[in-house]
Amino acid sequence: MTRERHVVGVVLGAAAATALLVLLAWATSTQPRATVSATAPDATGSAATGSTADRSTMSPDGSAATDGTAGSAQPTGPATTPAAPEPFIQNFGPSAGMPLPPVASPTAPVPFPVGDGCDHGYGEPNQCVPLQFPPGVTDGCAWLRAHGFGPLAVHGTDRLGLDPNRDGVACGTGDA
């Protein structure tokens, strides 16, 4: 035996002896190896952030025998016609937050004031003069012209002040 092999042998022997002692102590212990309750849901794969995913490793003293004596653990009887499995649904996120309080059936219409975001007091119904111009726009008519709009009929209130000459046509020739 070479010196290297001798050293390896000694190391292996020492490690084996240590492991044996640990195992004997463990084997004679009555304490469970794991402490997670057998009934504690683990979300079967909830994204654990620790070094070990929570798979609900059960305790040997869980709610059913685990001593390996179960001859009944052998499959019993022949398989029947292959059956489709039931849906396998994970219990992810089962308890995410508190439910919102219930709401009663409304007794009045639910307003939606923003509508489609257009001021339909101008132009044709399919046109969209925005309720509010984008940031930095100081000349609404210039912005509208740059975006393909021509003069626009004003229906009622000139909310955006696009018809200063009040001729009923917003961004018209007299609305410089």
Add this chain to the structure above:
Amino acid sequence: MRRPASLATLRAAGIGLPVTPRPGGRRAFIRRWIRTAWLLVAVLLVGVVVPAPRAFASANLLVNGDLEAVAGDFPVCWERSGWGEDEFTFAVIDQAHSGTAAMSITRTTAPNGDRKAMMLENPSCAPHVTPGHQYDLAVWYTTTTPNTVMTMFRHDVSLGWQYWTDLAHLEVAASYTQKTVRTPQVPPHTDQISWGVTIYGVGTLVTDDYSMVDATVPAPDDECSAGDACAKGVWQVMPFDAPARAMHAVVLHNGNVLLVAGSGNSPENFAAGNYATALYQPYTGTFMQVPTPADLFCAGHVQLSDGRVLVMGGNLDYPATDGSHGYKGLKDSYVFDPATNSYLRINDLSAGHWYPSATILGNGDVISLGGLGEDSSGTVATEYYDASEGRWLALWEANQTWRFWGLYPSMILMQDGRLFYTGSHVFGDGLSGTGASIYDYATGSIVDVPGLSSKDERDQSMSVLLPPAQDQRVLTMGGGNIGSNPDANRLTDIIDLKQASPTHTPGPLLPTGTLTGGVPQTETQGKMYVSAVLLPDGKVFETGGALHNRADPVYEASMFDPTTNTFTPGMAVDPLPRTYHSTAFLLPDGRVMAFGDNPGDGSYATHISIYSPPYLFRGGRPQILTVASPEWSYGSTQQVTVDTPVVRAALIRPAAVTHSSDPNQRYVELPMSVNGNSIGLNVTSNPNLAPPGWYMLFVLGANGVPSVATWVHLT
């Protein structure tokens, strides 16, 4: 079966391993423990002295895969796992497939939960893997119940151990049967996996002789000679226009595309009763006009399990110029049948819905929420379509919450049957609270979900269930606010619905593009009217959009990779503006079609653009040569043949999209059992992951090129 060298060495030295129980006295007991100690020392040395093993073909990468080494009452490197209020037994038995030890799990009651024996999550026992590689996992088993599934966890070098996915169900088998399934490509940042077989029903599962071998298919060294298209893809504007001002697109299982316009946001059409639907036949470039019975402008729609299209709501009236009312919602509902290319009216909804959502459930029923009613106010009625009866339930028959969900609320079906409201919506502010929630139709429970960024500026953002659907992660991109009309944003949020308490976390900013005239966007400018399309390679292509309310198109497109949560910017840009009333969706040939643009001046672009992603320039396309049956069932293994090695297979639900909203869009991974060019595709047992209906089946070649889709019908 080959075994790890350490075990083989021990056996060669005549060192057996104990199986519990065994008859014998104290000396025999000690001898068994001495032998087991040797094994544990060997395992320890593997973990401490030996570098992480490199995967190589045909070598079993598992420690104690044959279960012959037993410590105490369970195999070395294995642990009991699971949860539930069940009665169960784990055991080591001697009726093994080989050797003298096998594991059994018996559940005599199964009110909930599951049990599984898993590889220990430690550096010595859990097999080491290489990102990007694939592995064939095999197990010999018997089971009295079909309610079993192979389950995998992965060790993320930053996040630790976490659930990865479920792979394949095991058929009932009275004698030992082997099941082999290939993992998806190992995600980045993964250094180990752990797997086993889960039993979630009543019965007995026996397993033995696990193995895991590297099955990575090397990528061919194909050269791309298409210039920019190699990395960016390319757009082509079709030399014809759509004959309708459509804003709704539904891909049908015969390959045609239903383009629904109704009045097309044209008061003139509305006044004249001119309602349009065009059937686009992409492979001939031809259109067919379909008689349209009502103004389906701004309706909701979804494919039913039989491939017909359920359409609900629409436009009852345009806004009055005197401001007395806004848009009004229709109560009408129709079913479009691709077999006859015609609409059939069914019973009305309980209330009018202009901009309703439509989400198909795992049982094939449909829930529709939100929109504006017949009086222009918010509709609070929950509409429930009972597929078995072919009708909408009456208001009193459906579970009501009386909540207003906004317009086109993006409601994505979760794997447990609840609906996730992503916060993506159309028009105005988000909902009160956090702006996103989880809704349980059965109980009426609504739970706010925190973390969505700037919830009141996610108007016409787009949300997608990221590939694969099994990951249960949702990405929300961009958005603005048509009321306050700020610059649309670059925000993205990602939420992992697997978490016990799901929370949005900020994702990478949308890349910037250019505005009209080639003006670069500033660092704070993003886009609304976003279109996001799931591609057959598992990436998400986002395109189109605008900076403001029906104005200022943004020319930008990028590719999002769910495995890295990163955008690849600078993809080819649709040369046409795609703002309000634009859509983009996947065609069965792997290209992306985009159309529509309805700026504030009232014009409407009916040009069609087609995008060919980079994968179409990387070499030959794999072909699906045969599909044993187009009729697929849940939890089954479906046989196909292909002409070349493939690395991935998936079902993609065809689009039913409008207004940046297609909550039914999903990519369902099909773990493969590979035998040469014959492949078994393992279908999820959970219809909430893949609601019933027609799907596009794609396979992906080792060169990253997808096949043309084959249509299959999952029920």
